[in-house]
Amino acid sequence: MDQDRRAQWLRGVLDLCVLALLARGDSYGYEVAQSLQAAGLGAIQGGTLYPVLLRLQRSGLVTVYWQEGGGGPARKYYRISEAGHSVLADATTQWAAFAGGVGAILHERTAR
Amino acid sequence: MRPEIWLAALTDELRRHGIGPDLASHVVAEAAAHLRDSGEAPLRSFGPPAAYAAAVADSVGGPAGRASVRRPGPVRLKATSISKGYARRPVLSGVSLTVRAGQVAAVVGANGSGKSTFLRICAGLTSTDAGQVEIFGTLGYCPQAGGTADFLRADEHFALIGAGRGLRRSEAVRTGVDQAGALDWHPGDAQARHLSGGTRQKLNLVLAGLGDPDVLLLDEPYQGFDRGTYLDFWHEVWRWRDAGKAIVVVTHLLNQLDRVDVVLDLSASTSGAAA
Numbered sequence: 257m258d259q260d261r262r263a264q265w266l267r268g269v270l271d272l273c274v275l276a277l278l279a280r281g282d283s284y285g286y287e288v289a290q291s292l293q294a295a296g297l298g299a300i301q302g303g304t305l306y307p308v309l310l311r312l313q314r315s316g317l318v319t320v321y322w323q324e325g326g327g328g329p330a331r332k333y334y335r336i337s338e339a340g341h342s343v344l345a346d347a348t349t350q351w352a353a354f355a356g357g358v359g360a361i362l363h364e365r366t367a368r
Numbered sequence: 369m370r371p372e373i374w375l376a377a378l379t380d381e382l383r384r385h386g387i388g389p390d391l392a393s394h395v396v397a398e399a400a401a402h403l404r405d406s407g408e409a410p411l412r413s414f415g416p417p418a419a420y421a422a423a424v425a426d427s428v429g430g431p432a433g434r435a436s437v438r439r440p441g442p443v444r445l446k447a448t449s450i451s452k453g454y455a456r457r458p459v460l461s462g463v464s465l466t467v468r469a470g471q472v473a474a475v476v477g478a479n480g481s482g483k484s485t486f487l488r489i490c491a492g493l494t495s496t497d498a499g500q501v502e503i504f505g506t507l508g509y510c511p512q513a514g515g516t517a518d519f520l521r522a523d524e525h526f527a528l529i530g531a532g533r534g535l536r537r538s539e540a541v542r543t544g545v546d547q548a549g550a551l552d553w554h555p556g557d558a559q560a561r562h563l564s565g566g567t568r569q570k571l572n573l574v575l576a577g578l579g580d581p582d583v584l585l586l587d588e589p590y591q592g593f594d595r596g597t598y599l600d601f602w603h604e605v606w607r608w609r610d611a612g613k614a615i616v617v618v619t620h621l622l623n624q625l626d627r628v629d630v631v632l633d634l635s636a637s638t639s640g641a642a643a
Contacts, residue, residue, distance in 0.1 A: 284401070285398060285401070285402050286401070286402050286405040286406055289402075289406075301412070301413050301414065301415075302399065302402045302403075302406075302408070302413040302414045303413065303414040303415045303419070303420050303423060306395070306398060306399070306402070306414075306424070307423045307424060307426065307427040308427075310395075310424060310427035310428055311427045314427065314428055329397065329400065329401060329404075330397065330401075331398075331401050332394065332397070332398045332401070
Protein backbone atom coordinates (compact mmCIF):
# COMPACT_ATOMS: atom_id res chain seq x y z
CA MET A 257 0.00 0.00 0.00
CA ASP A 258 1.11 3.56 -0.64
CA GLN A 259 2.90 4.39 2.63
CA ASP A 260 1.98 8.10 2.58
CA ARG A 261 -1.69 7.32 2.16
CA ARG A 262 -1.59 4.67 4.83
CA ALA A 263 0.07 7.14 7.24
CA GLN A 264 -2.61 9.75 6.47
CA TRP A 265 -5.46 7.33 7.10
CA LEU A 266 -3.83 6.15 10.28
CA ARG A 267 -3.47 9.69 11.58
CA GLY A 268 -7.24 10.09 11.46
CA VAL A 269 -8.13 6.87 13.25
CA LEU A 270 -5.18 5.78 15.37
CA ASP A 271 -6.50 7.37 18.58
CA LEU A 272 -9.89 5.67 18.06
CA CYS A 273 -8.26 2.30 17.37
CA VAL A 274 -6.17 2.66 20.53
CA LEU A 275 -9.28 3.55 22.54
CA ALA A 276 -11.13 0.58 21.10
CA LEU A 277 -8.28 -1.78 22.01
CA LEU A 278 -8.20 -0.38 25.54
CA ALA A 279 -11.97 -0.93 25.76
CA ARG A 280 -11.17 -4.68 25.61
CA GLY A 281 -8.90 -4.34 28.62
CA ASP A 282 -6.08 -2.36 30.18
CA SER A 283 -2.85 -2.52 28.24
CA TYR A 284 0.59 -0.96 27.83
CA GLY A 285 2.19 0.70 24.81
CA TYR A 286 4.09 -2.19 23.29
CA GLU A 287 1.13 -4.54 23.64
CA VAL A 288 -1.15 -1.98 21.96
CA ALA A 289 1.37 -1.69 19.12
CA GLN A 290 1.36 -5.47 18.68
CA SER A 291 -2.45 -5.60 18.65
CA LEU A 292 -2.58 -2.85 16.01
CA GLN A 293 -0.11 -4.77 13.88
CA ALA A 294 -2.01 -8.03 14.35
CA ALA A 295 -5.16 -6.23 13.19
CA GLY A 296 -3.44 -5.43 9.90
CA LEU A 297 -2.64 -1.77 10.44
CA GLY A 298 1.08 -2.39 9.97
CA ALA A 299 3.96 -1.59 12.31
CA ILE A 300 3.20 1.45 14.46
CA GLN A 301 6.42 3.05 15.68
CA GLY A 302 6.79 4.08 19.32
CA GLY A 303 7.41 7.64 18.19
CA THR A 304 3.89 7.65 16.70
CA LEU A 305 2.03 5.64 19.33
CA TYR A 306 3.16 7.18 22.63
CA PRO A 307 2.32 10.79 21.72
CA VAL A 308 -1.21 9.55 20.86
CA LEU A 309 -1.44 7.84 24.25
CA LEU A 310 -0.22 11.05 25.94
CA ARG A 311 -2.89 13.09 24.18
CA LEU A 312 -5.58 10.59 25.23
CA GLN A 313 -4.28 10.81 28.80
CA ARG A 314 -4.19 14.60 28.73
CA SER A 315 -7.74 14.86 27.43
CA GLY A 316 -8.96 12.49 30.13
CA LEU A 317 -10.05 9.69 27.79
CA VAL A 318 -7.67 7.25 29.46
CA THR A 319 -6.17 6.98 32.92
CA VAL A 320 -2.80 5.44 33.69
CA TYR A 321 -1.11 3.40 36.38
CA TRP A 322 2.28 1.77 36.74
CA GLN A 323 2.66 -1.92 37.33
CA GLU A 324 5.68 -4.19 37.66
CA GLY A 325 6.20 -6.28 34.55
CA GLY A 326 7.41 -9.87 34.47
CA GLY A 327 10.91 -9.54 35.93
CA GLY A 328 11.50 -6.16 34.29
CA PRO A 329 10.95 -2.58 35.37
CA ALA A 330 7.44 -1.14 35.76
CA ARG A 331 5.23 -0.65 32.73
CA LYS A 332 2.78 2.19 32.23
CA TYR A 333 -0.72 0.74 31.81
CA TYR A 334 -3.59 2.59 30.19
CA ARG A 335 -7.26 2.21 31.11
CA ILE A 336 -10.13 3.74 29.16
CA SER A 337 -12.20 6.20 31.22
CA GLU A 338 -15.96 6.84 31.17
CA ALA A 339 -15.32 9.85 28.94
CA GLY A 340 -13.23 7.61 26.70
CA HIS A 341 -16.06 5.07 26.37
CA SER A 342 -18.49 7.78 25.40
CA VAL A 343 -16.14 9.37 22.82
CA LEU A 344 -15.47 5.91 21.40
CA ALA A 345 -19.19 5.13 21.06
CA ASP A 346 -19.90 8.40 19.25
CA ALA A 347 -16.88 8.11 16.99
CA THR A 348 -17.70 4.51 16.12
CA THR A 349 -21.12 5.57 14.80
CA GLN A 350 -19.63 8.51 12.91
CA TRP A 351 -16.88 6.35 11.45
CA ALA A 352 -19.38 3.77 10.20
CA ALA A 353 -21.30 6.50 8.37
CA PHE A 354 -18.12 8.03 6.97
CA ALA A 355 -16.56 4.74 5.87
CA GLY A 356 -19.92 3.70 4.41
CA GLY A 357 -20.01 6.88 2.34
CA VAL A 358 -16.46 6.44 1.10
CA GLY A 359 -17.16 2.80 0.31
CA ALA A 360 -20.34 3.61 -1.61
CA ILE A 361 -18.55 6.17 -3.78
CA LEU A 362 -15.57 3.93 -4.50
CA HIS A 363 -17.74 0.90 -5.30
CA GLU A 364 -20.08 2.89 -7.53
CA ARG A 365 -17.10 4.00 -9.64
CA THR A 366 -15.71 0.45 -10.01
CA ALA A 367 -19.16 -0.93 -10.77
CA ARG A 368 -19.59 1.19 -13.91
CA MET B 369 22.73 4.43 18.94
CA ARG B 370 22.65 2.29 22.09
CA PRO B 371 19.39 2.48 24.06
CA GLU B 372 21.05 3.94 27.19
CA ILE B 373 22.66 6.71 25.16
CA TRP B 374 19.44 7.44 23.32
CA LEU B 375 17.49 7.52 26.59
CA ALA B 376 20.02 9.88 28.19
CA ALA B 377 19.78 12.19 25.19
CA LEU B 378 15.98 12.00 25.39
CA THR B 379 16.13 13.08 29.05
CA ASP B 380 18.12 16.19 28.06
CA GLU B 381 15.84 16.99 25.15
CA LEU B 382 12.68 16.68 27.25
CA ARG B 383 14.15 19.21 29.69
CA ARG B 384 14.99 21.50 26.79
CA HIS B 385 11.42 21.26 25.58
CA GLY B 386 10.14 22.40 28.94
CA ILE B 387 8.83 19.00 30.10
CA GLY B 388 8.85 18.83 33.91
CA PRO B 389 10.99 16.21 35.67
CA ASP B 390 8.04 14.02 36.71
CA LEU B 391 6.52 13.67 33.27
CA ALA B 392 9.98 13.39 31.70
CA SER B 393 10.92 10.45 33.91
CA HIS B 394 7.64 8.71 33.00
CA VAL B 395 8.21 9.27 29.29
CA VAL B 396 11.75 7.93 29.53
CA ALA B 397 10.71 4.91 31.60
CA GLU B 398 7.94 4.09 29.13
CA ALA B 399 10.28 4.38 26.16
CA ALA B 400 12.82 2.18 27.98
CA ALA B 401 10.16 -0.47 28.60
CA HIS B 402 9.09 -0.33 24.96
CA LEU B 403 12.67 -0.74 23.72
CA ARG B 404 13.26 -3.64 26.09
CA ASP B 405 9.99 -5.41 25.13
CA SER B 406 10.34 -4.89 21.41
CA GLY B 407 14.11 -5.17 21.04
CA GLU B 408 13.87 -2.43 18.41
CA ALA B 409 16.59 0.13 17.75
CA PRO B 410 15.61 3.43 19.43
CA LEU B 411 16.23 5.56 16.33
CA ARG B 412 14.03 3.29 14.26
CA SER B 413 11.27 3.09 16.82
CA PHE B 414 11.22 6.64 18.19
CA GLY B 415 13.40 8.68 15.83
CA PRO B 416 16.00 11.20 17.01
CA PRO B 417 15.67 12.19 20.70
CA ALA B 418 15.01 15.86 19.83
CA ALA B 419 12.18 14.96 17.42
CA TYR B 420 10.55 12.60 19.91
CA ALA B 421 10.84 15.18 22.71
CA ALA B 422 9.19 17.74 20.42
CA ALA B 423 6.32 15.30 19.72
CA VAL B 424 5.88 14.70 23.45
CA ALA B 425 5.87 18.46 24.11
CA ASP B 426 3.23 18.92 21.39
CA SER B 427 1.07 16.19 22.91
CA VAL B 428 1.04 17.77 26.33
CA GLY B 429 0.56 21.27 24.91
CA GLY B 430 4.17 22.38 25.25
CA PRO B 431 5.48 24.29 28.23
CA ALA B 432 2.38 25.35 30.10
CA GLY B 433 1.29 28.99 29.76
CA ARG B 434 4.54 30.83 29.90
CA ALA B 435 3.13 34.33 29.97
CA SER B 436 3.48 35.29 33.59
CA VAL B 437 0.55 34.50 35.78
CA ARG B 438 1.99 36.30 38.77
CA ARG B 439 1.58 40.01 39.20
CA PRO B 440 4.61 41.81 37.83
CA GLY B 441 6.78 43.54 40.43
CA PRO B 442 8.08 47.09 40.60
CA VAL B 443 9.29 48.97 37.53
CA ARG B 444 12.91 48.08 36.75
CA LEU B 445 13.42 49.83 33.44
CA LYS B 446 11.63 52.91 32.19
CA ALA B 447 12.62 54.36 28.82
CA THR B 448 10.66 57.50 27.97
CA SER B 449 10.37 59.14 24.54
CA ILE B 450 13.78 58.03 23.32
CA SER B 451 14.90 59.67 20.07
CA LYS B 452 18.16 59.09 18.26
CA GLY B 453 19.43 59.88 14.79
CA TYR B 454 22.66 59.43 12.92
CA ALA B 455 23.67 62.10 10.40
CA ARG B 456 20.19 63.57 10.18
CA ARG B 457 18.59 60.15 9.62
CA PRO B 458 16.23 59.44 12.52
CA VAL B 459 16.63 55.89 13.87
CA LEU B 460 14.40 56.12 16.90
CA SER B 461 11.80 58.73 17.54
CA GLY B 462 9.77 58.92 20.70
CA VAL B 463 10.19 55.26 21.73
CA SER B 464 9.02 54.31 25.21
CA LEU B 465 9.22 51.03 27.09
CA THR B 466 8.49 50.05 30.67
CA VAL B 467 9.56 46.66 32.04
CA ARG B 468 8.75 45.44 35.53
CA ALA B 469 10.40 42.82 37.69
CA GLY B 470 9.30 39.37 36.49
CA GLN B 471 8.58 40.50 32.94
CA VAL B 472 10.17 39.71 29.59
CA ALA B 473 10.05 42.37 26.88
CA ALA B 474 10.87 41.52 23.26
CA VAL B 475 12.21 44.26 20.99
CA VAL B 476 11.44 43.36 17.37
CA GLY B 477 11.71 45.10 14.02
CA ALA B 478 13.41 44.91 10.65
CA ASN B 479 17.15 45.28 10.21
CA GLY B 480 18.09 48.92 10.70
CA SER B 481 14.98 49.72 12.75
CA GLY B 482 17.19 50.64 15.70
CA LYS B 483 16.79 47.57 17.94
CA SER B 484 20.45 47.40 18.96
CA THR B 485 20.69 51.18 19.24
CA PHE B 486 17.72 51.17 21.59
CA LEU B 487 19.29 48.47 23.75
CA ARG B 488 22.66 50.27 23.85
CA ILE B 489 20.85 53.42 24.95
CA CYS B 490 19.12 51.46 27.72
CA ALA B 491 22.53 50.09 28.74
CA GLY B 492 23.99 53.58 28.85
CA LEU B 493 26.51 52.81 26.09
CA THR B 494 25.03 55.20 23.53
CA SER B 495 23.71 58.68 24.21
CA THR B 496 20.20 59.78 23.28
CA ASP B 497 19.20 62.92 21.39
CA ALA B 498 16.05 63.19 23.50
CA GLY B 499 14.25 61.25 26.20
CA GLN B 500 15.59 59.42 29.22
CA VAL B 501 16.22 55.94 30.58
CA GLU B 502 15.81 55.07 34.24
CA ILE B 503 17.12 51.78 35.60
CA PHE B 504 16.03 50.74 39.09
CA GLY B 505 18.61 48.19 40.21
CA THR B 506 21.71 46.56 38.75
CA LEU B 507 22.22 45.93 35.07
CA GLY B 508 23.59 43.10 32.90
CA TYR B 509 24.10 43.56 29.16
CA CYS B 510 24.85 40.97 26.49
CA PRO B 511 25.95 42.44 23.15
CA GLN B 512 25.27 40.83 19.78
CA ALA B 513 28.99 40.19 19.28
CA GLY B 514 32.28 41.32 20.75
CA GLY B 515 32.41 42.03 24.44
CA THR B 516 34.92 39.30 25.19
CA ALA B 517 38.68 39.68 25.57
CA ASP B 518 40.58 37.58 23.02
CA PHE B 519 43.46 36.55 25.27
CA LEU B 520 41.51 35.68 28.41
CA ARG B 521 40.13 32.25 29.23
CA ALA B 522 36.48 31.77 30.22
CA ASP B 523 37.29 31.51 33.94
CA GLU B 524 39.33 34.70 33.72
CA HIS B 525 36.34 36.46 32.18
CA PHE B 526 34.15 35.18 35.03
CA ALA B 527 36.64 36.45 37.63
CA LEU B 528 37.09 39.83 35.91
CA ILE B 529 33.41 40.63 35.35
CA GLY B 530 32.49 39.07 38.69
CA ALA B 531 34.96 41.38 40.45
CA GLY B 532 33.18 44.37 38.94
CA ARG B 533 29.97 43.06 40.48
CA GLY B 534 31.38 42.35 43.90
CA LEU B 535 31.91 38.59 43.57
CA ARG B 536 34.97 36.82 44.97
CA ARG B 537 37.06 35.07 42.34
CA SER B 538 36.12 31.51 43.35
CA GLU B 539 32.45 32.43 43.61
CA ALA B 540 32.47 34.14 40.21
CA VAL B 541 34.17 31.18 38.51
CA ARG B 542 31.87 28.65 40.12
CA THR B 543 28.74 30.60 39.16
CA GLY B 544 30.06 31.11 35.64
CA VAL B 545 30.78 27.41 35.14
CA ASP B 546 27.32 26.49 36.48
CA GLN B 547 25.59 28.93 34.16
CA ALA B 548 27.66 27.75 31.21
CA GLY B 549 26.53 24.21 31.98
CA ALA B 550 22.90 25.33 31.65
CA LEU B 551 23.78 26.33 28.08
CA ASP B 552 25.40 22.94 27.43
CA TRP B 553 28.91 24.43 27.50
CA HIS B 554 31.73 23.22 29.72
CA PRO B 555 34.47 25.86 29.58
CA GLY B 556 38.00 24.56 29.17
CA ASP B 557 41.38 26.26 29.03
CA ALA B 558 40.94 27.90 25.62
CA GLN B 559 41.37 31.63 25.25
CA ALA B 560 38.29 33.45 23.98
CA ARG B 561 39.84 34.01 20.54
CA HIS B 562 39.88 30.22 20.02
CA LEU B 563 36.18 29.76 20.85
CA SER B 564 33.56 29.42 18.12
CA GLY B 565 31.18 32.35 17.58
CA GLY B 566 28.35 30.49 19.26
CA THR B 567 30.47 29.63 22.29
CA ARG B 568 31.69 33.24 22.60
CA GLN B 569 28.04 34.25 22.70
CA LYS B 570 27.43 31.73 25.48
CA LEU B 571 30.31 33.39 27.35
CA ASN B 572 28.74 36.80 26.77
CA LEU B 573 25.39 35.56 28.03
CA VAL B 574 26.89 34.03 31.18
CA LEU B 575 28.79 37.28 31.84
CA ALA B 576 25.57 39.29 31.49
CA GLY B 577 23.94 37.22 34.22
CA LEU B 578 26.90 37.15 36.66
CA GLY B 579 26.22 38.79 40.00
CA ASP B 580 22.44 38.42 39.59
CA PRO B 581 21.58 41.79 38.05
CA ASP B 582 18.00 43.08 38.35
CA VAL B 583 17.78 44.05 34.69
CA LEU B 584 19.10 41.96 31.78
CA LEU B 585 19.50 43.49 28.33
CA LEU B 586 20.13 40.78 25.71
CA ASP B 587 20.89 41.70 22.10
CA GLU B 588 20.14 38.62 19.96
CA PRO B 589 22.50 36.63 22.14
CA TYR B 590 21.76 33.27 20.52
CA GLN B 591 23.55 33.81 17.19
CA GLY B 592 25.56 30.73 16.37
CA PHE B 593 23.59 28.59 18.84
CA ASP B 594 22.30 25.27 17.61
CA ARG B 595 18.62 24.46 18.00
CA GLY B 596 19.07 22.75 21.36
CA THR B 597 21.09 25.59 22.86
CA TYR B 598 18.57 28.07 21.51
CA LEU B 599 15.93 26.30 23.60
CA ASP B 600 18.35 26.30 26.57
CA PHE B 601 18.67 30.04 26.11
CA TRP B 602 14.92 30.61 26.36
CA HIS B 603 14.87 28.25 29.31
CA GLU B 604 17.33 30.60 31.05
CA VAL B 605 15.20 33.59 30.12
CA TRP B 606 12.11 32.01 31.76
CA ARG B 607 14.19 31.08 34.78
CA TRP B 608 15.43 34.66 35.11
CA ARG B 609 11.90 35.95 34.80
CA ASP B 610 10.64 33.53 37.44
CA ALA B 611 13.44 34.83 39.67
CA GLY B 612 11.97 38.33 39.32
CA LYS B 613 14.39 39.81 36.80
CA ALA B 614 13.32 42.36 34.21
CA ILE B 615 14.54 41.12 30.81
CA VAL B 616 14.70 42.88 27.46
CA VAL B 617 15.52 40.64 24.46
CA VAL B 618 16.20 41.95 21.00
CA THR B 619 15.03 39.29 18.58
CA HIS B 620 14.01 38.79 14.99
CA LEU B 621 12.67 35.31 15.69
CA LEU B 622 9.00 35.74 16.30
CA ASN B 623 8.02 32.28 17.47
CA GLN B 624 8.59 33.20 21.12
CA LEU B 625 6.44 36.32 21.05
CA ASP B 626 3.30 34.73 22.41
CA ARG B 627 5.26 33.86 25.50
CA VAL B 628 6.70 37.26 26.36
CA ASP B 629 4.93 39.93 28.39
CA VAL B 630 5.67 43.08 26.40
CA VAL B 631 6.46 43.53 22.70
CA LEU B 632 8.12 46.68 21.40
CA ASP B 633 7.87 46.67 17.61
CA LEU B 634 10.24 49.23 16.13
CA SER B 635 9.32 48.51 12.52
CA ALA B 636 5.68 49.50 12.95
CA SER B 637 6.57 53.17 12.87
CA THR B 638 9.51 55.29 13.89
CA SER B 639 7.39 56.73 16.64
CA GLY B 640 6.56 53.28 17.95
CA ALA B 641 5.35 52.80 21.48
CA ALA B 642 5.36 49.74 23.64
CA ALA B 643 2.34 47.48 23.52
